[in-house]
Amino acid sequence: MNAALRKMGGLLSVYYAYMTAYRAELILWALANSLPFILMGAWYQAAAGGAFGFTPVDVTRYFLAVFVIRQLTVVWVIWEFDQDVQRGRLSQYLLQPVDPVWRYLAAHLSERVARLPFSALIIALFFLIFPPARFVPHASDVLLAITFATLAFALRFVMQYTLALFALWTERASSLESLMFILYLVLSGAIAPLEVFPPELRELVMWTPFPYFIWVPARLLIGGADVDLMRATVVCVSWIGSLLVVNRVVWRLGLKRHSSMGA
Amino acid sequence: MAEAGAPIIEAIGLTKTFKVAQKPPGFAASVRHFFKRTYKEIPAVTDVSFTIRPGEMVGFLGANGAGKTTTLKMLTGLLHPTAGRCVVDGREPFARTRDFLSAITLVMGNKQQLLWDLPARDTLRLNAAIYGISDADYKSRVDELSGMLELTDKLDQPVRKLSLGERMKAELLASLLHGPKVLFLDEPTLGLDVNAQVAVRAFLRRYNERTGATILMTSHYMADITALCSRVLVIHEGKLVHDGELAALLRRFGTRRELRVELSHAVDDAKLRTLGEVLSHEGNVARLAVEPAALVAVVGRALAELPVVDLTVHDPPIEEVVGRVIGKSQRALPNVVGAEQGA
Known part of the structure; x- marks a missing residue:
């Protein structure tokens, strides 16, 4: 256990150094997730017209909250893995006694820590420009939101890493993520809160992994009383568990294929 | 772990065949290829067998695409053999156990593990964490290896700021930090200038002497092989065509040295032919092949009889030696490997 913690500590420390080597890029990455601010403008107008049950401030x-959750849960492992397969870096990782997944995980977690100050700066600027949006969430809401954001990150990472493993057959799996991203945008609550969906559709969507990526943690952050915590936990953890099993099977098969076709 | 006296590397009938998609040129072929792929089996390595004893330094020679890297990848567990088997340090490489991975390293001259934008020391810290090296061991090994590599003052500079030679030394340091017993080196001096090549060779020799590590290396530079390896394996079109002492190989196939002369004005080919075989003669620059026994006399005659501006002596290009071995092996393939092993 101590050896594993030391290993992860070493990975996190070096990858944090790696991430902070790109200061300008960190700001750009944080800004690149500003889609929620653009959509906010559009939905603000609709809410002002009384088109659905949200006030403009809501x-x-x-x-x-969507912006904050996206900052905490962004995952890019599929592009990294594609590159590593194509450029032969994966072979170098395979020569070391640690599963490459820990490198990718450490890179994501370190990036999150490095990105945090820039994300906070963007939020502070937003509050400065638009004072009515200022609010202080309850501590219990923050705790719940962070818990579900952590689950959201784990789910998104496992899902995208599982898709990434198909690069061991095709050398390019990122096109699968492009397809998945459409579903992610529509069903996660990124472009519209799920409250605008017809109730039957929303019920169906709640059994898929997508609402747990953004809508659930975002609603919890702003005090979402209508989130069924028990169901959210069970569905989210079940998806993570199932995908982990699939991931390990695909990894073993993919490695066999990779090693027979040319590492 | 290998038993005492047992070979540390053993390849038995090692074979690797790749299935490669084939696409003829042209639009129609592209459309057909989109709907239906056709594959061809390409044999990369065929029935290669050899053993290497602990502490040996063995050169692995062959032209591009001969199967050297594929063999190294099978020996390091990156590729699964289509047939045959290999054992390294008493373990089956493809199982990729922690003990096996801690006992070996593979350094590829055209690939790097160093984190480009960070100082090399960060990659070293990363490797220390991955291999579970204690802080005390980490410090003593970095001090020892960086001293041997004359790299101590370069470890805190970003890798991108290092010269090619310094980067290769740092690669070696990162690859050897965990104290591997078996080093697989694939073109470790590729692209380095002469000074850097000499430094890398000197380091590898000292490392072998100090640690008793076994080294199997490929190189396109004959000087790498002659400086480090007493034994060579030659592979051609996936088949092992020579396994034996380097001295015997050079006696039989590669004794000639290459003399390069730059002249102040052109001279006849006939004049050059009196000194040795003319390999090339373009403008005022000529390359001659000369027997070693006659080298001193030929150099003396060249300086006396030709309008020499510059003169250098080189080892024969590795391709020439390999080419001669291959020429021989194609005439008598069944006997070459066995005959040289006994040499």
């Missing part, structure tokens, strides 16, 4: 806070 809309503003929701999309601000």
